Amino acid sequence: TGQNVAFIGLGNMGGPMAANLVKAGHTVTGYDPVPAAAEQAIGNGITMAASPADAAANADVVITMLPTGDHVLDVYLGRRGNDAVLQAAPAGALFIDCSTIAVQDATAAAQHANEAGHRAADAPVSGGAVGAAAGSLTFMVGAPADFIEEVSSILDPMAGRVVHCGEPGAGQAAKICNNMILGISMIAVSEAFVLGERLGLTHQALFDVASTASGQCWALTTNCPVPGPVPTSPANRDYAPGFASPLMAKDLTLAMKAADLTDTDARLGQMATNIYRQFGMGEGRESDFSAIINEIRKEPVE
Numbered sequence: 001t002g003q004n005v006a007f008i009g010l011g012n013m014g015g016p017m018a019a020n021l022v023k024a025g026h027t028v029t030g031y032d033p034v035p036a037a038a039e040q041a042i043g044n045g046i047t048m049a050a051s052p053a054d055a056a057a058n059a060d061v062v063i064t065m066l067p068t069g070d071h072v073l074d075v076y077l078g079r080r081g082n083d084a085v086l087q088a089a090p091a092g093a094l095f096i097d098c099s100t101i102a103v104q105d106a107t108a109a110a111q112h113a114n115e116a117g118h119r120a121a122d123a124p125v126s127g128g129a130v131g132a133a134a135g136s137l138t139f140m141v142g143a144p145a146d147f148i149e150e151v152s153s154i155l156d157p158m159a160g161r162v163v164h165c166g167e168p169g170a171g172q173a174a175k176i177c178n179n180m181i182l183g184i185s186m187i188a189v190s191e192a193f194v195l196g197e198r199l200g201l202t203h204q205a206l207f208d209v210a211s212t213a214s215g216q217c218w219a220l221t222t223n224c225p226v227p228g229p230v231p232t233s234p235a236n237r238d239y240a241p242g243f244a245s246p247l248m249a250k251d252l253t254l255a256m257k258a259a260d261l262t263d264t265d266a267r268l269g270q271m272a273t274n275i276y277r278q279f280g281m282g283e284g285r286e287s288d289f290s291a292i293i294n295e296i297r298k299e300p301v302e
């Protein structure tokens with residue numbers, strides 16, 4: 001049966017996610033400070049509130065889909081002039097943060113929610129705006145086992161897959177570890193294609209070998225950084241994202257923050273972070289992260 005869901009942050013991801021909750025029969029009250037986001041939400045059957053706290057006043061479930069951990073904690077705790085959503089929501093409400101934020105921000109947010117008498121989960125996603133619109137996102141959930149079923153049933157209309165990763169914070173941990181693999185492996189695949197070019201190897205020949213040999217990985221077989229071998233990869237449409245380079249830089253930065261705090265040797269992760277930060281702030285601003293191959297092709301590193 002339909003529940004009262006507050007949805008805070010109706011941007012590229014939150015907008016279509018909230019629309020799928022309406023379609024599933026939930027009553028969704030939203031908040032986003034950007035007028036265009038609010039207008040689109042109203043068109044999708046969402047009732048807009050005057051503040052995050054107002055949106056949460058009658059909520060069974062409070063979902064946030066915000067840019068950073070600071071935004072999430074601001075909304076939860078009512079910093080920066082807004083009333084605290086944690087105070088406004090009815091006791092025992094279920095808080096689900098779907099933003100990609102630092103692990104320690106996620107555990108802090110959950111702890112604050114618990115102290116205010118609520119239940120809390122982190123549930124970052126992969127699948128991008130396309131997956132958000134299609135309701136096929138993968139959710140990586142950090143939540144206590146006793147209410148994971150309830151979290152899953154709320155996420156279901158937005159999800160292709162819901163993976164329970166552990167206690168609060170574990171969803172964010174899984175997300176940044178996965179994306180660290182992805183960032184490093186895309187650079188590895190790109191370096192190999194450029195080296196192959198210089199050795200006179202065709203893209204197709206390298207692809208045919210590596211895709212069925214031990215170099216096989218998603219960066220190669222699904223998001224191949226050269227046009228041709230995988231017709232659906234962003235390389236075939238001038239690297240239109242896809243997964244934009246600045247978002248890869250953001251996730252790698254969160255991974256390095258976690259590596260630092262846990263004394264983890266992640267030298268390749270750090271290199272990938274530096275490479276994507278530079279690319280994401282410059283030429284790669286609007287490109288899929290696989291466009292890093294063009295950077296690698298430019299000139300040898302001195």
Ligand code: NAD
Nearest residue numbers: 009010011012013014031032034065066067099100128129
């Ligand atoms: P976005 O910038 O399009 O949307 C964020 C929205 O939050 C904006 O509309 C903004 O106005 C709103 N906002 C800011 N402060 C607010 C506040 N105090 N109260 C309510 N709303 C507020 O970003 P997005 O692409 O939707 O990404 C959201 C999160 O999802 C990020 O953490 C991102 O890293 C993560 N993510 C994005 C993608 C993707 O492909 N876009 C994929 C996976 C995860």
